[in-house]
Every structure is written in structure tokens, then in C-alpha cells.
Amino acid sequence: MNEPLISTARQRSLSSRVVTGVLSLLLIGGIIVAIASFAYGRQAARQAYDRLLLGAANDIAESIAVIGGEPLTDLPVSAFQLLALAPDDRVAYAVRGSRGQLLTGQDHVRLPKSSTTGGPVFYDAPMQDEAARFVTVYRRFAERDFSGTVSVTVGQTLAARNVMALGLTRDALIASLVAGLALMVLATLVIRNAMAPLNKIADELLDRDPYDLTPMDRNVPAEVSVMIDAMNRFMLRLDRQVSSMRHLISDTAHQLRTPVAAIRAQSELIVEATDEDVRNQMVTRLTRRSRSLGELLDQMLSRALVIHRSDSAPPLPVDLRDIALNVVETKDHELLSPETEVELRIGPDEVIVLADEISLVEAAKNMFNNALRHGQSPVVIGVSQHGGSAEIWVEDAGSGPPADILDRIGQRFERSAASSGRSAGLGLSIVRSVASAFAGELTMGRGEDGFRVTLTLPAQTGEPQ
Amino acid sequence: MIRRMIAALLLCLFSLPAHAEEAVAVFGAESARPMLFRSTTDIRVLGPTIEEFVRLNSDIRVIYEQWGSNALYAESLKDCEAGRGADAILSSAVHQLVSLVNSACAAPYRSPLTEALPNDRRWRDELWGITREAAVIIYNTALVSEEDVPHSRFELLDLMRRENPIYEDRIATYDIEASGLGYLFAFSDSIEASTFGALLEGFSRVNAVATCCSNEIIEGVSSGRYLIAYNVLGSYVSTQYRDNVSVVMPEDYTLFLSRAYMIPRNAQNQGAATRLLDFLLSSQGNALLRESGLVMRRDPEETFLPESSERAIPINPMLLVALDQHRRKRFIAQWRSTFGAPQFLSP
Numbered sequence: 001m002n003e004p005l006i007s008t009a010r011q012r013s014l015s016s017r018v019v020t021g022v023l024s025l026l027l028i029g030g031i032i033v034a035i036a037s038f039a040y041g042r043q044a045a046r047q048a049y050d051r052l053l054l055g056a057a058n059d060i061a062e063s064i065a066v067i068g069g070e071p072l073t074d075l076p077v078s079a080f081q082l083l084a085l086a087p088d089d090r091v092a093y094a095v096r097g098s099r100g101q102l103l104t105g106q107d108h109v110r111l112p113k114s115s116t117t118g119g120p121v122f123y124d125a126p127m128q129d130e131a132a133r134f135v136t137v138y139r140r141f142a143e144r145d146f147s148g149t150v151s152v153t154v155g156q157t158l159a160a161r162n163v164m165a166l167g168l169t170r171d172a173l174i175a176s177l178v179a180g181l182a183l184m185v186l187a188t189l190v191i192r193n194a195m196a197p198l199n200k201i202a203d204e205l206l207d208r209d210p211y212d213l214t215p216m217d218r219n220v221p222a223e224v225s226v227m228i229d230a231m232n233r234f235m236l237r238l239d240r241q242v243s244s245m246r247h248l249i250s251d252t253a254h255q256l257r258t259p260v261a262a263i264r265a266q267s268e269l270i271v272e273a274t275d276e277d278v279r280n281q282m283v284t285r286l287t288r289r290s291r292s293l294g295e296l297l298d299q300m301l302s303r304a305l306v307i308h309r310s311d312s313a314p315p316l317p318v319d320l321r322d323i324a325l326n327v328v329e330t331k332d333h334e335l336l337s338p339e340t341e342v343e344l345r346i347g348p349d350e351v352i353v354l355a356d357e358i359s360l361v362e363a364a365k366n367m368f369n370n371a372l373r374h375g376q377s378p379v380v381i382g383v384s385q386h387g388g389s390a391e392i393w394v395e396d397a398g399s400g401p402p403a404d405i406l407d408r409i410g411q412r413f414e415r416s417a418a419s420s421g422r423s424a425g426l427g428l429s430i431v432r433s434v435a436s437a438f439a440g441e442l443t444m445g446r447g448e449d450g451f452r453v454t455l456t457l458p459a460q461t462g463e464p465q
Numbered sequence: 466m467i468r469r470m471i472a473a474l475l476l477c478l479f480s481l482p483a484h485a486e487e488a489v490a491v492f493g494a495e496s497a498r499p500m501l502f503r504s505t506t507d508i509r510v511l512g513p514t515i516e517e518f519v520r521l522n523s524d525i526r527v528i529y530e531q532w533g534s535n536a537l538y539a540e541s542l543k544d545c546e547a548g549r550g551a552d553a554i555l556s557s558a559v560h561q562l563v564s565l566v567n568s569a570c571a572a573p574y575r576s577p578l579t580e581a582l583p584n585d586r587r588w589r590d591e592l593w594g595i596t597r598e599a600a601v602i603i604y605n606t607a608l609v610s611e612e613d614v615p616h617s618r619f620e621l622l623d624l625m626r627r628e629n630p631i632y633e634d635r636i637a638t639y640d641i642e643a644s645g646l647g648y649l650f651a652f653s654d655s656i657e658a659s660t661f662g663a664l665l666e667g668f669s670r671v672n673a674v675a676t677c678c679s680n681e682i683i684e685g686v687s688s689g690r691y692l693i694a695y696n697v698l699g700s701y702v703s704t705q706y707r708d709n710v711s712v713v714m715p716e717d718y719t720l721f722l723s724r725a726y727m728i729p730r731n732a733q734n735q736g737a738a739t740r741l742l743d744f745l746l747s748s749q750g751n752a753l754l755r756e757s758g759l760v761m762r763r764d765p766e767e768t769f770l771p772e773s774s775e776r777a778i779p780i781n782p783m784l785l786v787a788l789d790q791h792r793r794k795r796f797i798a799q800w801r802s803t804f805g806a807p808q809f810l811s812p
Contacts, residue, residue: 075789077656084781088589090567091782095791104791106568128569 015195022187026180033176034169041168045161046133049086053135054120056082057154060093061139064152069145071097073104079154086160092127092134093155098148109153112136125155132157197224213239237311244307252300259293299366303430306359310437315354317460320383320392321346323357327364327381336372345382351390352460355438360392363434366427367394367453374401375451390459393452400451406444431455486530493519493526500737502527503541504555505534505646506724506759507680510700511555514753518744525737534558534645538565541729545570550729553738555595557698558645560652560784562725566591567785572728574739578746585779586723594723594780595745596759600650601699602713603683608692617717618660621695625667632671637682637691640675641800646722647675650696652787652796653720653778660717664695669803686710698722700758714770721777724759 059079064071073095083091094105112121112134120137134155141148197220204216215232218225266286273279328344353360364381371379375396384391400406428442431453435442440457490508492515504511508531515527530551532540537554538561544550545568556562565571571591579593586594602615608631615621625632639647655661667673674691676682679701685691687710702712726745728738744750754760778784786792 072795073789073791074795075786075792077783077786080783080786084783087584087781090569090589091785092567104789130569 014198015191018191018195019188022184022191026183030176030180034173037172037176038165038169041165041172042161044168045164048164049156049161050122050133050135052082052085053122053133053154053156054137056080056093057120057135057137057152060095060154061137061150061152064095064139064141064150066141066143066146071095071103071141071146071150075104083154083156086156088159089157090127090130090132091154091156092132094153096151096153098150100151103150105153109134109155111151111153127155127157130157133161194221197221201228213242241308241311244304244311248300248304248307255296255300256293259289259296263289263293299427299430302362302366303433306362306430306433306437309356309359310434313356313358315356315438317352318355318357318360320351320353320360320390320457323360323364324381324383324392326361327368330365332365332369333372333379336369337377339377340372341378343378343380345380347384349385351383351385353390353438353440353457354460355434355440355457359434359437363431363455364392364394366430367392367455370394370427370453371396371451374398380449385459388459388461389456391454391456393447393454395447395450395452397450400444400446428453486532488531490529490531491526492516492529494523495526497524497526498734498737499526499528500553500734500741501530501551502553502555502741503530503532503537503551505532505537505557506555507531507701510757510759513757514745514750517753518741518750521744522737522740525734525740527737527741533643534561535643537561538645541565541570542568544729544731548731550731552728552732552734553741554727554729555724556645556727557598557722557724558649559594559722559725559778559780560649560787561645562592562727563588563780563782563784564788565727565729567782570730572730572732572735574728574735574742576739576743578743582746585777585781588780588782591727592780593726593742593746595726595742596700596722596724596754597761598698598700598722598724598759599714599761600696600720600722601702602693602695602715603686603697603702603710604693604713605686605689605691605709606711607709608689614711614713615693615715616713617715618658618664619717621693621715622660622663622667624693625671625673628670632692634672634674635690635692636668636671636673637676637685637694638668638673638696639682640677640804642797643677646679646698647696648793648796649722649778649784649787650720651800653776654696655796657718657720657776665799665803673804675800675804683710696720699761714774716770716774718774718776719770721761721775723777723780725780 056079059076059082060073063074063076063079065074066072080091083089092106092109094107094109095103096111097103100111108128110125112123114121118138120135122133122135125132125134132155134153136151136153139150139152141150201216201220201224213235215235216228218228218232220228263286266282266289270279270282270286273282324344324346328342333340333342368379368381371394376398378397380395382393382395384393432442434440435455435457438457440455443454443456445452486503488508490512492512497519502515508529511529515529519525519527534556535558537556538558541550541554542565545565554562554565566589571589573590575590579587579590582593602621604614613624613629615624625636639650641648641651651661654664673695676685679698682691682694682697683702686694699712699714702710726742728735728742732738745754751760755762
């Protein structure tokens, strides 16, 4: 019961990780947007109200006229109407002569530090301990009775600017907040959507019968399909092993039942037999029977071994010449049929395939022993390579089994072989299993000098891994 | 418990450059915390309202100083720099208070009542327009014939151009140098309409008199010294009602003034000042002000004045133009060329 809990906890952590990522992304984005919009708002407010200031200053400068040798300002109401567009800001202005002496306005208004007498100069300065923005414009007079530059300075506190900047920032923030919320909703939907296949797989796995080893639905996103493929491969292998195990057991039971029953019957007959000759004859038959039972057992075990290894042992580069050599060197033929002539036909170049060495040895041994048992001398075992396919073959001088047996040969149930206590079918079925395990092929037919059984495997060319 | 005590009542008969109050009255109990209230409004006019205020707020004693507007402005500027001063100021020379606020001499205050004020009667939450008084033409009903009564500035202009000798030397208006309010009215006229130049010319033609103080003008019209007075505060006429003085609201346009209330930055008793402000703006205070004639009802039936002719003097920085040295110099020079040297300074 703990496992499902753990798995759901992991799922949650995965989606919560994604959600945290998206949220922090939004947060960082939000902070950047806030800073940017505040900067933008301040700049926009500054530009807007600087223009008002400049307009008012120019308005005042325009109203200056030289009367009786003195520049006199006819302070226009319109200048203050402009300034009143920032309704709650205090204003200050000063009109100064060419020597900086106050002509009209407030004396506390200072001129800018940089005294260029060109275009308007904007600057920040305090106004009665409050931050304020000032502009100074200059007007040059060249009259008969007055010549010089008159400066007009107009200043305003920053309340309206700040309100505008904050307003713009707030609007931008509200917009980005709405966008952020929309993104968050979308992100949630997308994450949920993206996670759906995983949840589906998890549900499917949880609902699955533990004995159900059928492949899972591969209709999933590419990222997950790798996982599903691996799982399906694993289940396929498990399925194969379980079914081969089942086959092995049923085969074994099936194949052993008849010989064991025969041995029992014969041994009972021996016990009852009184005639010495008959008894000896029976003992001989019993011995033969039990030997062939032993061979059958050997082959069944080796087949089980082959099937097991082909599924579990990782394929490695193997030189087929080593296999052939190995088969000949075990010298089984000297036991099985000492009179048969054996020949090894291998080339100087290595013939590499990707396979399991032990399985290959078993397969080759079976092919070889079949030839020894059923074929005619001489028996040749050889290795050759034709382009991309590597071959290990066994050839005898005989004509091979009849066509109807050839058709059935290598099938799993070889009743005739089993009942006769021989194991030819089983041996070839081992070869066939090996062939299919390593993407190879088993072929039988006329060779150069007789009947040839060939195991063809894809050759591993180039550099071995 | 509530007693009204007039401690002193000094009338400024000699118009020396005033550095002190014209009159002082104290309202409220001796033991209560004092609050210094400086106003250009006549103590007699505003007295009942203040009396009601201290009756409702027994912990406040109002020391009411009555000032001339220019003296009050000069004193308040000095106070602002010196870090002392009154707890509240109520002045009819609104432009001077705007200037004080603009010089950062005021303390801000917000309450539902101040926020209910329209925008042109409120600036920066530091200056509030309390009253609503019209600038009117008054005439002596016994001495001015019915057909001569000017119902607008144009009719006044025509009257003065007619060269009728009975009006010679007998039309009065504020001296704009002596009275901050007079200056504000004249300045507003000059901005409002082009009739102002013609009016000055007309005044010059009939040798009109520029003099100080509302009371003197109304007194003069009542006594027959003047026949017509221009730009007089209607509120003073209605309180000092004379049988033979009648009021005309000019039909071309009538200026409306809102006396401005300000709490100086250096006020010692700001709490009392804000309570007085809220009281003056409350319906109760408003009713008392109306009784005193300081708040005119908007009643076309009574005043015969269409709403489109009402021109409120807005409380905003535009009034700073009125105080500009050059502009004032020019304006007064133009004025002086009509009215001659200040009369009240001559012995």
C-alpha cells in the first residue's frame, strides 16, 4: 500500500516543480515589468509636466517688454493656467536681469548652476524644503535703452508628476497582473494537459493485473513513449521468459512422460523375467532407453539455457570461428560416433557477430551432433561471411531427412522423436531459438557436398564496440 | 458658562502702516485652551458664529483678532519665517492666502466636509473657501433716481459718461493699495472683462473717490457723502442694513468671493483650528454664516441674477499673478493715473 502513495507524492512534486518554475518566472517578470513601468511612468510624467513648465516660462518671457529702459513683466494669467494643470502643486517663478538681480517673482528661486544662455535649462531644486522641478529660459533684448539677457525661471513641486507616474505604473501593473493571472491559468491548464499522459499511464499501471504482460498503449507523447517502449520491452522479455518457462515445463512433462513410462514398464518386465537371455536383452534395451533419456534431458536443459540466455545475457561481439573451434575441440563426436570423419573449415579472417557465446556454442553443438547422429561421414563444420551476413554451418555427406520430416523439423513438439526416445527435433528447435534471439535465420538444404544446416546471423562489421 | 468677553475694541482710525490688529475679542471660558484666530472680517459680523462655536466647544477659547488684509498678509509672512503665528487665518484677500500657501506656510487638513467643497473653493487641502459673498454696486435710494440706478457695469459707465454734475466726486470704490480685497476685486475685473479700462476712464471722468474699508464706504453712501459705490462686499451691506442703501448685483457679471480659511504651519493649536474649520463648513455653521450675510443663497428669485453671470473668484495659484511685483506696479500705476495719490494718506 505504500508504493502508490510514494508514486503519487512524486507526481505531485513533479507538477509542483513545474508550477514553482512558472510562478517564479512570472514573479521575476512581474518585478521587471513593475520596475520598467515605474521608470516609464516617471519619464512620461516628467516629459509631460516639463512641457507645461516650459510653456509657462515661455509665456512669461514673451510678456516681458522694455518700458522706460527697464524690462517689465506683464505676468500672463495663461502661464498660471498652464501651471494649474497640476492643480495641487505649488509654483514659484522669478524673472531676473542680466546681472542676476530679481526683477519680479520670488527671490528664493535660484538660477541653474550651469549658466548657458542658450535653450531652456531644466533642473531639480528644492522649493521650501520640498522637491521641485525648475526650468529657466532666456530672452535677449537689444533695445536702444536696454540691452541684455533676462532669465525667466518657473518651478513647480512634484505632486502631479508623482500622481501621474504612479497612475501610469498602476495601470501598467494592473494590465500585467491580469496578463499574469491569465498566464497562470493557461500555465496550469498546459501543465495539467502535459501531465495527463503520465497520470494516464500511472492509472493504467495501477489498474493493471500483475499477470497482464501485454504491451501498453504507445499512443503517448514522444518523451513518455521512450519510457513506455522500455517498459514494453521489459514486459515482452518477461512474457517470453515466463512463457518459455511454461513451455519448458509442459514440454519436459510431455517429453519425459513417455520415456519414463517405458523405462518403468521395461524395468518391471525385467523384474518379472525369468529367462536370462530375455532379461539380458531387456537390460540392454533399458540401458539404451535411459541413455537416450539422458540425452533428451541434456538437450532440454540446454534449450532452456539458450532461451534464458538469449533474453538475459547482453549480446557481445563473438568470433564464429571460436564457436566452431570450440565445438570441434570438445570432441563430442569421438563419443557419439567415433567412426565419423570430422573436418573444420574456417578462414583466416575473424567473423564477428553480436550474440551470446554460450547460446551459440549450444546451437552449433546441436547442429553438429545432429549431423553426427543422422548424417553420413564426413561431417564438416565451417564458418563463412557473405557481405553483411555471417554463417556457421554443418554439412554431412548424406542427403538429409525426407522432405516431410524436413517440413516439421525444429518444431517444438516432435512427438515422433520424443516417443522414439530421440531428440532431433529438440536440437534444431534450440538452433532456431538462438537464430531468432539474435536476429538470425536457420536454413537447411543441399550444400556443396551434401545436406547442409546453416545458422545465418548479421555480421558485425567495422570496429567492435 | 459660555460668556462672551470683548476685551478690547480698537478701531483703526488713523491709517498708519498697520503692524497690529485693529480690534480684539475673546470668546469662551478663561480656563479653556486659547486659539488665536486672525480675520479680516468684522468681529461684529462673525461674532455670533464664533460664540456658537465656543458654546459647543467649551474647551476652546477663541482670541479673535481683526486685521486689515495687507497687514495680516505681511504679518503672516513674517510669522511663517519666524516659526510662530496664529492658529487660523480667515481673510477676504484670497490671493494673499494663496501666496501664503504657495510659500509652504500652511498645514494640510482633510475631512469629509473639506472634501465636499468644490474644486474652486479648495486648494491643496491647505486653503478653503468658507463664505460666498458678492461684489455689488450700492447706491443711496434717496439721492439716486430710479432711472439712474446702474444694473450693470455698462449702465454705470453710461451714467459716468453723461457728465452729470451730481455724481462728480460722489462715486466711491475701494482704494486698491489700501485694501487687499479692493485690489483683488479690481484685478479680477481686469481679467474678467474689457470693461475695466472703460470703467477706470469713467471713474476718472467723474473724479471718483478711492477709499479704505467697507464700513466707511457704506457709511458714506448712507450719509449721502457718496451716491454710488462700486465693488462693495454685499455681505457688509446686508448686515449693516440701512434704509437708504440699496444693492445691485451687476447683470453683466457679478464677482463672488469666498473668504479663505488657512491653518498656518506653525499653529500651536491646530486641533482647535481644524474644529473651527469643520464647524464653519457644517450645516450649522453655514446657517449662522448665512444669517450674518456671509453666505449668499443661490436664489435667482431674490437676486434677479442668472447663474451664468456668477463669477466665483477661484482659489488657485492663478491668483499669484495678482501679487506679482511688476504686474501690481503696472496695475496700481494705471489705477493711480485715474484716482490720483492715495487720499487717506493725505492729512
